[in-house]
Amino acid sequence: MRKQLWNSSLAGPLMATLVAMSTPTFAKVGADEAAKLGKELTPVGAEKAGNKAGTIPAWTPQAQVTYKKGEYPSDATLEAEKPLFTITSAEVGKYGALLTEGHKELFKRYPQTYKMIVYPSHRNFNFPAKYLEETVKNATRAELEGVDNPKGALIGFPFPIPKSGAEPVWNHRVKFRGENIRRYNNQMIVQQDGKFSLTKIVEDVKFYYANINGKTEIELKPGADFLRYLSETISPPRVAGTFILVHEKAGFGPEGRSAWLYAPALKRIRRAPAVCCDNPYEGTDGHQFYDQVDMYNGVLERFTWKLVGKKEMYIPYNSYRIAGPKTKYADIAKPNHVNPELPRYELHRVWVVEADNKPDQRHTFKKRTMYFDEDSWNVVAIDDYDQQGKLLQFQEGHPIEYRDVLAVTTQPEVIYHFDSGRYFVTAMNNEDKPYDNSVVLKDSDFEADTVQKRTSK
Template structure:
């Protein structure tokens, strides 16, 4: 199961145990940021084969609300080739284990591969803070960050936990409202839509007022409130989360409002492998946004950096021209719609610590080098069997100068069902013009909302 991946570079990517504190990178290493490396740590150059181009950041353009992802040039391209069960062996070294399993299981599953584009860019202030973080920011264990301000904390990662924190702390705007539509897809393709509205504020990755994470100090980096609006049996449920660095009482604080109880209460179960409310067990809390949980239950290591086919520039399936009925098929997505490209990814493996519990014994993450976005996760159970596969369809958002995944899919190999989340096709895209006071993300505020 645990395949060794060839390193693309030298000692920088040596596997390290996540339990030790990381050293800050040297000034000499940090000096490569903005030169041979992009300001956030990706390799600027393309690959030797020319199948991955050099980084060509797209200038900021577009409105901060009402902007569905689109790029006329990219969206008009035709596939270079298609990977199927019949020819998958030819491409196996560039496929996740999850994709290989889907190709092996289903004759009609395929992956259309398109030309690669590297357009993701970030605001100048985020890049400036990232470069500074390289020589000031450090991590203690897996969950305590120190002297990190505003940007990506670890553009030149040394331990396995660090790329995951880059994903968790990336710039996504000052605050956003998004529609999160979810579907549990049955074996015959039937599904019921769950509609959620999410309000999020990012007090760390901010341009206007960037946060500083300190060991033993204020480690809050995200404030989140979700409101289920459909179906009727779930409508009126609220989940409030304050995400912080640290573990236990120093980490996540969460509250749940249930219409049946008519009150908001602390919810320590909003964590880890407890099922997210309303997903009928098809998504754990720490699978939201591909991964968002505490890291302490696992040891983390960087396996290496590798060229992989991952979902990318997925404007078609994230846009408003595709309806959910077009996207959904029995057993897997309508694979005429997703777009796959060849990109360099960080491969990070998490292994359950002795004495800790989780449904997943091993998790293998594939993280895009340009955006620090988790594109895929192979999830293994305690029998070392591939139990689930998470696929995040990366979109570039030049209006925000950011990247995210729309939609995200979790394939359940035990049942044959799959779960779609973070879809907005038939509603509205992210609204990044919103503003929230901190008092909005409090239990009393949520209680008042429920009585209006």
């Protein structure tokens, strides 16, 4: 633990000043480079063309569609496709350069049962026109001071042409997801024999940044909320009635997040600075850290971030089958790993970012290697290493597109715990309800007093 070197009342302002003085500012992209957006690059910064081998196609964005009430995202054409081939443990040497270390570890541990079924690649993910237009503009107006202090970005991805490792993380954190959303999040801890226990959470999220319907344009800057989040645990009984409230912001340290926790045993809501980083999310029995929600979220200050570059890899993609209502939770949960018949893998280009834990900042992970889909900026995989440099966990996110709002998210997300042999699956709604983007949420719904009154009814 660090020694206290100054009066706590001055710590926040002084720390912010010291950080501003000691950290670099990554400048805006020049006009010539930004001019590539919408030409050889897509508006969000991906390569518009396919690869030379023809195994990755050109970007052909999907048009917006209308969903019926209660309809899950789906794509009948993709679901009818036949696989190209299957990677088994015998072919890891052949395909190893195109696999994450986490995937290779799964092949090593479970050579008889683990496999990756590879399908034709499709690049149909799209975003609303306003969001694309503002993303192009952000290339020449957005800046990042250090790793936690962006400024100048409005509505769209802030850094479509990244120059530092922290910039793809910010693209992921503020990606477009509509204006309001109610998410039915079912989670399971799966034992080595395939038996599992379920937790059900309902999450409400209100997005301030990346809101194309907002009356005012919200700049992404320190201290300003870019989203508000409220979760209620429905079951099991031992954790039912727990609420977590978060005001997510840009900024260093406590400035980057305000959080509250309501515990039924205490019958009151209280500030919760521990809703951060590698502290376990309530009710997950230590199988998910707070900064593993949505693959990665929260402050970046505990790591240094290196932009390694872009490469071709086999990643989860167009995952409508594993996320759909025909697939039950028991279909997903198998011994040692997710049922390998369900995920869909495609060859895509990803941005690779390495995050190294700073020596003076505590975290369970010494290093994280993160993989970002070039077309959506979603984190689709993370290799997590312990303080001895050993691969401790592997996170895998399965992207699907909600074409009614043109938003891409990962459903489900899996965390493999190589130390225990268990794995954790979150963001499942197969046996529940599809996400609701039509819900109307007010600012006041995300205030501590409102949550306290809600629990006393």
